[in-house]
Amino acid sequence: MPAFTAAALAFSLLGCAPTEPWAPPGPDERRALAARHARPDGEPGFVRVAAGSYVVRTDLGPEFAIDAACFLERFRSQFDHIFRDVPPPARYPPLVVVFREEARYRRKMGGSGARGMFVATDRAIYTYLDAAAGERDFATFYKKILLHEGAHEMLFARCGSLPVWFDEGVACYFQEWDVRLPVAENLERLRTTHFRFADVRDAFGTERWVPLARLLSLDRATWAPDDYGPRTTLHYAEAASFVSFLLATAEGRSTFARLYRSLKQGDSVETALGRAEIQRLDRAWRAEIERQINQTTPKNPLPPPAQNNHQEFSPDNPAASPSKMWAKRRP
Ligand SMILES: [Zn+2]
Numbered sequence: 001m002p003a004f005t006a007a008a009l010a011f012s013l014l015g016c017a018p019t020e021p022w023a024p025p026g027p028d029e030r031r032a033l034a035a036r037h038a039r040p041d042g043e044p045g046f047v048r049v050a051a052g053s054y055v056v057r058t059d060l061g062p063e064f065a066i067d068a069a070c071f072l073e074r075f076r077s078q079f080d081h082i083f084r085d086v087p088p089p090a091r092y093p094p095l096v097v098v099f100r101e102e103a104r105y106r107r108k109m110g111g112s113g114a115r116g117m118f119v120a121t122d123r124a125i126y127t128y129l130d131a132a133a134g135e136r137d138f139a140t141f142y143k144k145i146l147l148h149e150g151a152h153e154m155l156f157a158r159c160g161s162l163p164v165w166f167d168e169g170v171a172c173y174f175q176e177w178d179v180r181l182p183v184a185e186n187l188e189r190l191r192t193t194h195f196r197f198a199d200v201r202d203a204f205g206t207e208r209w210v211p212l213a214r215l216l217s218l219d220r221a222t223w224a225p226d227d228y229g230p231r232t233t234l235h236y237a238e239a240a241s242f243v244s245f246l247l248a249t250a251e252g253r254s255t256f257a258r259l260y261r262s263l264k265q266g267d268s269v270e271t272a273l274g275r276a277e278i279q280r281l282d283r284a285w286r287a288e289i290e291r292q293i294n295q296t297t298p299k300n301p302l303p304p305p306a307q308n309n310h311q312e313f314s315p316d317n318p319a320a321s322p323s324k325m326w327a328k329r330r331p
Pocket of ligand 1: 148152167168171172
């Protein structure tokens, strides 16, 4: 990819730092970018945008491809800013494929029921437009899947395989990210609106609660003890909560960076942090959850869970169970 093309697209797409607000391109700019950067792809009906950090391939048209490329470019710039202590490796652009038809996606993924997948061996993210749920264009498309799978891809590019709580905690945390907002505003906002905060609140202080030391010791085999039922859901929710707790403060971010560098070298969590530090973090994390609970109830009760057909990770909706969404994400 010629450097000038990437620079041109990055400039057109972003034009601002990750610490500043951002707006996606308007109709005129989108059309101009599409005319300049979208090319027909090998397969009839598909277009490809390969001028940014991703290669986006879709049969949803050039403007959808540009919107997805812009969205991902912005997300990557913010993710890179947060994880700047561990610089991203030189990498070839990951592939992002968005199919117009679910059936086509399912055929490609070998029948998986997931809404999207990051396939590490291909360095590729696959998903589809859910027309049955009312998605018509990029504005109505379920973008959380790009954030979740995109976070998995960026973590994998930096670190390779990671402990499951870290991998899923970070991906679930970032799926609630709002790319339009500056980094600092997102970090603050996600303290109390992170992924499945209500599950954390409901389990906190009960016998269902998973203590930090145990959460951090789970492996891929023990992560889903009830075949992606409520116990697994709580693992996802607690992992996202712990990631949110770490990322919310400068001290937490420095712990996070230390942990991240250490895990990257293949250390265990216990080696990376030490038992005493894990106990200290457990106390501080629980104090933060108590603070959040006091802050959000009963004065400002949480809104009821969103009713939608977007196949969000919901144990109440078997069609959208995480086993179908993410369990088979990697080969
Ligand atoms: Zn995941």
